[in-house]
Amino acid sequence: MHHNISIRYIRFMSSRRDVLSFAILGVLNDGELHGYELRKQLTTVLGPFRALSYGSLYPALKRMTAQGLIEEVSLTPATESTAPPLTGKRTRIIYALTAVGKDRFHEWANKPGPEAWEDEGFAAHLAFFAKTEARTRIRILEGRRSRLEERVDSLRDSIARSAQRVDNYTLQLQEHGLDGAEREVRWLTELIDQERKSH
Numbered sequence: 394m395h396h397n398i399s400i401r402y403i404r405f406m407s408s409r410r411d412v413l414s415f416a417i418l419g420v421l422n423d424g425e426l427h428g429y430e431l432r433k434q435l436t437t438v439l440g441p442f443r444a445l446s447y448g449s450l451y452p453a454l455k456r457m458t459a460q461g462l463i464e465e466v467s468l469t470p471a472t473e474s475t476a477p478p479l480t481g482k483r484t485r486i487i488y489a490l491t492a493v494g495k496d497r498f499h500e501w502a503n504k505p506g507p508e509a510w511e512d513e514g515f516a517a518h519l520a521f522f523a524k525t526e527a528r529t530r531i532r533i534l535e536g537r538r539s540r541l542e543e544r545v546d547s548l549r550d551s552i553a554r555s556a557q558r559v560d561n562y563t564l565q566l567q568e569h570g571l572d573g574a575e576r577e578v579r580w581l582t583e584l585i586d587q588e589r590k591s592h
Contacts, residue, residue: 412439412513413453418462418490418498419521425466425489428454438520439513454488462494499524505532510540527592531585538581545574 413435420426420434432450457463466487490498502525508514515537522530548571556564 409513410453411508412517413449414457414462415498415501416517416520417450417453417457418494418501419517419524421463421488421490422495422498422521422524425487427485427487431488439516457494458488461491462497463488464491465489503529505529505536507536509533510536527588531588534581534585534588538578538585541574541578541581545571545578548574 416435416438417431420431420438426434428450431454435450454463458465466489502518502521509518510533515533518525518533525533548567552564552567552571555567559567
């Protein structure tokens with residue numbers, strides 16, 4: 394039992410790391426950035442699904458630099474002027490995509506699959522849909538809708554089974570979750586319809 398829990402945890406942490414790497418590549422795909430600005434843009438991309446700390450960002454940047462996906466580049470006067478003032482003597486590091494990183498981002502952006510349907514993965518994919526092929530966008534949206542429909546069914550069953558056994562607050566929380574999932578299913582259906590009409 395503990396073995397299964399640890400495997401699920403490792404997969405979850407690996408998935409979170411992959412989403413962060415994908416988001417970093419996506420943000421840097423639009424141009425080089427220093428760590429402060431990169432973190433601000435990543436917070437916008439991943440916002441509702443993850444609190445992003447420097448403690449998770451900088452190890453990811455170091456790992457991705459070692460993998461040859463991104464590189465550190467020299468400061469230019471134009472870049473320096475947009476950065477907030479520094480205290481002390483720390484050197485500002487600017488990050489940019491390598492050719493390998495651009496290829497990897499394109500692969501990830503156009504790869505539908507279960508990781509693209511979960512909460513964090515879906516948010517990151519949706520943030521970069523402008524760089525995703527139309528066919529793949531539809532597959533990701535359909536996969537996400539299918540996942541949410543499963544969640545709706547599960548929540549309805551849970552509410553029906555536990556209505557007599559749980560307190561009013563727990564029941565309201567379950568109903569709130571159901572309402573949110575049903576609204577997202579409707580929203581996804583609208584997005585899918587729009588995608589199909591435009592292509």
